[in-house]
Amino acid sequence: MTIPEHSAAHDRATCERLDAEDPLRHFRDEFLLPPDTIYLDGNSLGPRTKGAAERAQEVIEDEWGTGLIRSWNTAGWFDLPAKLGDAVSKVIGGGAGSTVVTDTTSINLFKTASAALKMQAADAPERRVIVTQRENFPSDIYMLEGLAEQLGDGYEVRLVDDEEVTAGFPTTMTAEVALVVLTHVNYRTGRLFDMASTTSAIHAGGAMVIWDLCHSAGALEIDLEGTGADMAVGCTYKFLNGGPGSPAFIWVSATLPDRFAQPLSGWWSHEKPFEMSPSYAPAAGIRRYLTGTQGILSMSVAELGLDIAARADMTAVREKSLALSDLFIDLVEARLSEHPIEIVTPREHTHRGSQVSITHPEGFAIMSALIEAGIIGDYREPAVLRFGLTPLYVGFTDVWDTVEALRDILDNRLWDAPRHKVRGAVT
Ligand SMILES: Cc1ncc(COP(=O)(O)O)c(C=O)c1O
Known part of the structure; x- marks a missing residue:
């Protein structure tokens, strides 16, 4: 794929040619998107995988309906958290047997942060x-x-600006800091933080690091092992296309599992859960990151999305993602310049994730009008329109058509109608 340097000079025909040459274009057939829809919200909820309904039906009819309780063994239900974890691990550079899929990102963050603080309390x-x-x-x-x-006893949370993180923590890393928790790509602006240098700066300051990969797993190359990170968490329903509310993941460096004290010490993290012992003893491996019984229906469907991500070449995904976001930024600058739009996503590739966010004072109404036109992005306070550029099913022509639709909405004030100002519970 040859991408011209100045994509602002593109026309729709160039975008069509780029789509035809795209080495990832066959992945689009693995998703079911409604007709006449451009989907730019995969950074919030990935689209339906083609086999999802069939897989759910199989689990309900055969595994649950016929297999009943036997399916915990015969259908491999008990092993799903580790099996799915291995697929995620390929995408995040975690190494074999280091990741489990379970619970939510929020819960997994509580587990990992608690375990990290306990390790630091000892050292x-x-x-x-x-x-x-x-x-x-x-x-x-x-x-x-x-x-x-x-925890009480002097534990506290300190908030730092993104600039401090990007600069390598010139002022933060005092001798009081036990743990740094960082989201790899900012959910609102799409700013990407360098994992290798940031991890090194945190370790040099004597602290541990947990990365939240919700907006980067499946979107770009990640090398948790290579960068020496301590722990990571993230969701599977965004760039990993696991389905609404699909379970999250938890990764712990191979140097730490034996020291991982599970704060939510439920029976699934026990070394012998079916001995039903009244005393707790943690499992030796990654099972100790689990807590209780898993949602098998959701896990089974999530497996399809994780499998697609594990097959995709993340270097090609990243290359196309940057080409799509370059095009988006260039076209917004070239074609929407007379409108009060600010691009809040960094221009530098090293600081950009896989979304472009722009602000406009009427952002909510504009996004509503865009969705009515069949182009789905989303809105975040204050005034931010987010566009997820997900290379497995979004093309260059989609980007062209989106910017043209935005131009129509802005030039003709199509957003300025009462129906575009009504907010639902979820934006
Ligand atoms: C960066 C980030 N962290 C955490 C969460 C929370 O995830 P969950 O609802 O699975 O706990 C989200 C959800 O979108 C997120 O974007």
Whole structure:
């Protein structure tokens, strides 16, 4: 695929040619998207995988309907968290047998943060500060604050600006810091943080790091093992296309599992859960990151999305993602310049994830009008329109058509209608 340097000079025919040459284009057939829809919200909820309904039917009819309780063994239900974890691990560079799929990102963050603080309490008890991004996804901040409050005894959460993280923590890494929790790609702006150098800076300061990969797993190359990260969590329903509310994942460095003290020590993390012992003993391997019984229907469907991601070449995914976002940014600058739009996603490739976010004072109404036109992105406060550029099913022509639709909506004030100002519970 040869991408001209100045994509603002593209026309629709060029975009069509780029789509025809795209080495990833066959993946689009693995998803079921409604007709006449451009889907740019895979950074929030990935689209339906083609086999999802059939797989759900199979689990309901055969595995549950006929197999009944036997399916925990005969259909491999008991092993699903580790099996799915291996697929995720391929995408995040975690190494074999290091990842399980279970629970939600928020719950997995609580588990990993609690375990990391316990390790630090043993090695460096004076370290009681948890650092995270002020602009982090709010649930991460809430979970960490809840944990610090529960621990009491001087534990506290400190919030830092994204600039401080990008600069390698010039002021943050004092001798009080035990743990740094960072979301790899900012959910609102799409800013990407460098995992290798950031992890090194945190370790040099004597702290541990947990990466939240919700907006990067399946979107770009990740090398958790190679960068020496300590732990990671993330969801499977965005770029990994696992389905609405599909279970999240938890990765722990191969150097740490034996020290991982599970704070939610349910029976699925026990070394012999079916001995029904009244005393708790944690499993030796990754099973100790589990808590209780898993949602098998959701896990079974999620497997299809994880399998697609595990087959995709993440280098090609990243290359196309950057080409799509370059095109989007160039076209917005060239064709929407007379409107009060600001591009909040960094221009530098090294600082950009797989979405482009723009602001406009009427952002909510504009997104509503765009969705009415069959182009689905989403809106985040304050005034941010987010466009997820997911290379497995989004093409260059989709980007062209989106910017043209935006132009029509802005030039003709199509957003300025009462129906575009009505907000639902989820934006
Ligand atoms: C970066 C980030 N962290 C955490 C979460 C929370 O995930 P969950 O609802 O699975 O707990 C989200 C959800 O979108 C997210 O984007």
